[in-house]
Amino acid sequence: MSDTPRPAEHPAPMEGGGAYNRNSAVQASGLLPAIDLLEQAARAMPVDDGAGIVIADYGSSAGRNSLLPMATAIAALRARVGAQRPISVVHTDLAGNDFSALFRMLESDPQSYTASDPAVFPSAVGRSFYGPVLPGNTVTLGWSSWAVQWLSRIPAPVPDHVQAAFSRDPATRALFAQQADSDWRCFLAERSREMHRGGRPVVLTMASDDEGRFGYEAVLAAIYGGLLAMQGEGLLAAHELARMVIPTVGRTRADFAKPFEQKEGGNFEGLRLAQLEVFSGEDRIWAGYEQSRDARAFGASWAAFSRASVFPTLALGLEAEPGADRVTPFMDRLEEEMAMRLAATPERMRMPLARMVLTRA
Ligand SMILES: C[S@@+](CC[C@H](N)C(=O)[O-])C[C@H]1O[C@@H](n2cnc3c(N)ncnc32)[C@H](O)[C@@H]1O
Numbered sequence: 001m002s003d004t005p006r007p008a009e010h011p012a013p014m015e016g017g018g019a020y021n022r023n024s025a026v027q028a029s030g031l032l033p034a035i036d037l038l039e040q041a042a043r044a045m046p047v048d049d050g051a052g053i054v055i056a057d058y059g060s061s062a063g064r065n066s067l068l069p070m071a072t073a074i075a076a077l078r079a080r081v082g083a084q085r086p087i088s089v090v091h092t093d094l095a096g097n098d099f100s101a102l103f104r105m106l107e108s109d110p111q112s113y114t115a116s117d118p119a120v121f122p123s124a125v126g127r128s129f130y131g132p133v134l135p136g137n138t139v140t141l142g143w144s145s146w147a148v149q150w151l152s153r154i155p156a157p158v159p160d161h162v163q164a165a166f167s168r169d170p171a172t173r174a175l176f177a178q179q180a181d182s183d184w185r186c187f188l189a190e191r192s193r194e195m196h197r198g199g200r201p202v203v204l205t206m207a208s209d210d211e212g213r214f215g216y217e218a219v220l221a222a223i224y225g226g227l228l229a230m231q232g233e234g235l236l237a238a239h240e241l242a243r244m245v246i247p248t249v250g251r252t253r254a255d256f257a258k259p260f261e262q263k264e265g266g267n268f269e270g271l272r273l274a275q276l277e278v279f280s281g282e283d284r285i286w287a288g289y290e291q292s293r294d295a296r297a298f299g300a301s302w303a304a305f306s307r308a309s310v311f312p313t314l315a316l317g318l319e320a321e322p323g324a325d326r327v328t329p330f331m332d333r334l335e336e337e338m339a340m341r342l343a344a345t346p347e348r349m350r351m352p353l354a355r356m357v358l359t360r361a
Contacts (some may be wrong), residue, residue, distance in 0.1 A: 011246075013097040015308045015312050017101065022308070026284060031065060031204045033355055034202060034204035037357050038069050040202035043076050044200070046198040055070065056134060056139045056143070058191075059129060062102045062106055067111045069145065070113045074120060090122075099124045103124070130183060137193075148203060149205050150248055152183050153179065155247075156171075158172055159172065163214070164249070166221075166224075175319075181255065192268075198359070200360070207213070207354035208251065208352055209278060229236045248283060248310075280352035296343050
């Protein structure tokens with residue numbers, strides 16, 4: 001055991017066993033405004049130059065939220081190339097992602113884009129998108145939703161929160177901003193290398209609004225408050241809490257545009273930023289609460305959302321105990337604590353999101 005906070009090496013993938021698929025309705029509705037951009041990109045990308053048609057889905061998790069975007073892109077492409085031409089769909093995520101859940105869902109879900117199209121070939125790659133994922137010059141259409149806000153590493157411990165955006169320490173916030181900038185450039189350069197000429201990656205990701213606000217204030221307060229309470233109850237050691245960090249960032253419009261604006265002609269490593277918009281995502285949990293006035297359901301929904309997407313990363317801070325599963329009780333208790341806190345004063349969550357289209361020059 002050590003008293004020194006030790007940053008985890010990597011964010012953990014989403015909760016497995018299909019839990020992310022069941023608890024990601026917030027993401028499912030948040031990504032809708034980017035689907036028309038993907039459809040337009042599928043209509044505009046080159047299909048007549050002899051290259052195979054390859055759609056890459058970067059940060060797919062277990063895939064349910066990819067069904068609608070993939071089906072939309074495939075329909076737009078089918079209208080151009082007919083029913084026979086093979087289309088590859090490559091779902092990519094971290095190596096520890098639950099790819100079995102993804103393939104089972106593709107086979108069994110009635111909404112699956114494979115259901116009525118025998119010329120679509122799904123596959124998967126378990127590699128970080130902050131490195132090469134696919135061979136150069138092969139991807140014709142890219143999609144990434146709710147994924148690029150995850151950093152490649154935790155640049156520093158966060159002394160007073162689990163989310164750097166809410167830290168009162170400017171040095172910590174600056175280190176996260178630097179990491180966000182270098183990771184964004186790395187993501188862009190890797191995608192540019194993979195894209196076929198004229199290929200288009202479409203990205204939907206968490207962002208910060210023009211006032212620099214990350215959003216999700218009550219959710220993050222409930223996570224951190226819940227963890228402090230668990231520490232007070234002796235369920236968590238101080239050094240374990242100290243190394244629990246959610247390495248996500250909300251980049252601003254200026255942050256997304258910076259690599260392009262610093263280059264003459266707006267061409268960053270062969271990519272151009274064709275369209276960028278930061279907008280406010282719809283909080284569908286709040287919308288449900290406005291109808292039902294069920295505060296418990298409100299708290300439970302945000303807690304389940306957090307469990308599926310960020311608790312596995314927080315659990316990386318736990319000290320392993322031989323022969324004991326500390327992760328499940330940790331997640332169960334934190335979910336319960338969060339749900340209770342959020343139910344006490346339901347509020348609409350601010351959810352800044354960015355949608356953009358890039359083109360390979
Ligand atoms: C919130 S989920 C988004 C899943 C889905 N695209 C959606 O819209 O609901 C974020 C996904 O990004 C993945 N991810 C995070 N960092 C990554 C990286 N460096 N490389 C690949 N995937 C990553 C996570 O493992 C997770 O599955």
